[in-house]
Amino acid sequence: MNGVPDLELRSRTGGSVAFAVRELGGRRAMVVEIAGEDRGALRPADGENLAIAARTARDQRLPLICFVESSGAAIEEGVAAVHGWGTAAREFVACSGVVPTIFCVTGPTVSGPALLLGLADLVVMVADSYAFVSGTHMVRQFTGEELSNEGLGGASMHERTSGVAHFTVADRAEADDLIVELLSFLPDHTDQVPVGWPCADPVDRPTPEAGDLVPDTATGSYDVRDVLACVVDDGHLLEPRAQWAPNLVTAFASIGGRPVGLIANQPQSVAGTLDIAASQKGARFVSFCDAFNLPLVTFVDTSGFYPGKDLEWRGMIR
The missing domain is CATH 3.90.226.10 (2-enoyl-CoA Hydratase; Chain A, domain 1)
Known part of the structure; x- marks a missing residue:
């Protein structure tokens, strides 16, 4: 892959997951997009694609960047979809401490995909997005409590109350800029040191x-x-x-x-x-x-x- 500026590994062919090796601010990274058909519902093939993307990022020692908007496993696929999600989760766990993993929540993210946020090193949420494991209907059925999607799992709540969101941004463009800045502080993988940059601020400046x-x-x-x-x-x-x-x-x-x-x-x-x-x-x-x-x-x-x-x-x- 070295020397290839932009490599499409798996396009979104009738599914909800696409991934490619791309350059972000001059840094090569594995970029995954979870969205598309049926509000990003994950089918068995989508779980396989997620697993391949994470495994490739780990093997090639590339930062793993994942943009997610998903309604969870596709119900009509039954246990197979849940198994696919579990396979993907296992590969994301294997990336922990090996390559930086950054998730960006761009829209509603519920059920299993929401749990993937807990496996990320850093989570960015767009202001109008939300994420939760059990939705408002389930909460009302079990507890009688009436909540909006934002009240249950909105970006502001995750930023202030749960700590799931490391950053909140106004939109996808701001998220892209923030991820580029985050990568500037980080190496590609655990066996590298961060590169840094020239600085005109003297290190021996009195304070x-x-x-x-x-x-x-x-x-x-x-x-x-x-x-x-x-x-x-x-x-x-x-x-x-x-x-x-x-x-x-x-x-x-x-x-x-x-x-x-x-x-x-x-x-x-x-x-x-x-x-x-x-x-x-x-x-x-x-x-x-x-x-x-x-x-x-x-x-x-x-x-x-x-x-x-x-x-x-x-x-x-x-």
């Missing part, structure tokens, strides 16, 4: 303003992102999960032109203490940076774990 931002008193509050911006190249941060578990900030940035991961307590939110969500957010980000050779820069300003019966009962130790 006295960072110290000025930190209050003299231990109880003082400040936005740690202002401190981070002082330290990194050109003050630029790309922050996944910015609205979820805001007491811990995770971000991509560069120092001296080299991509890095940042992790920092956020004194503006519950004094930067760690609860279950923040711990999960931090652990997942650290694992991702470790897998793809991003140096970690850590900023610590916290009194420790958030105390309380609720957190202990929900498994803070675990």
Whole structure:
């Protein structure tokens, strides 16, 4: 495949899945599109195509980018469609920690395909999209609760409440630009280091303003992102999960032109203490940076774990 700028491996021939090796911002990646017939309902052949795409990305050491809009397994195909989805899920799991996996939800994504989002390293959701495993009708039947699609699984909910969405964007064009930027911080696979870029911001630039931002008193509050911006190249941060578990900030940035991961307590939110969500957010980000050779820069300003019966009962130790 090397040297081929744009290779169509499997077009959408009567199904809902197409995939190809394409260039995104000068980077080669396996790009998968799940959409098309019957609102993207997945048939056995679609599951096979998804599995082939993921396996090829892993074998060729290419980032895996998946745009998804799907109503789930095609009901008329029965167990065969569910088996196809399971085969695809197994291949996506095998990509974990080997190649970066980015999902973009472009429309309604329900049932099995929604579960694939949990296997991605990064999830981008278009503002008017939604994703859930069990729909509003099922919720009403089992619980009596009336919910809209957006209330149950909208992009805003997944950005703020569930943490499924790392980023939300206005439309597909903005999603494409964001994915290109994300790839610029990442290598193609786990055996590479991120390439980086030339940078005019001197690595030895003094940053006295960072110290000025930190209050003299231990109880003082400040936005740690202002401190981070002082330290990194050109003050630029790309922050996944910015609205979820805001007491811990995770971000991509560069120092001296080299991509890095940042992790920092956020004194503006519950004094930067760690609860279950923040711990999960931090652990997942650290694992991702470790897998793809991003140096970690850590900023610590916290009194420790958030105390309380609720957190202990929900498994803070675990």
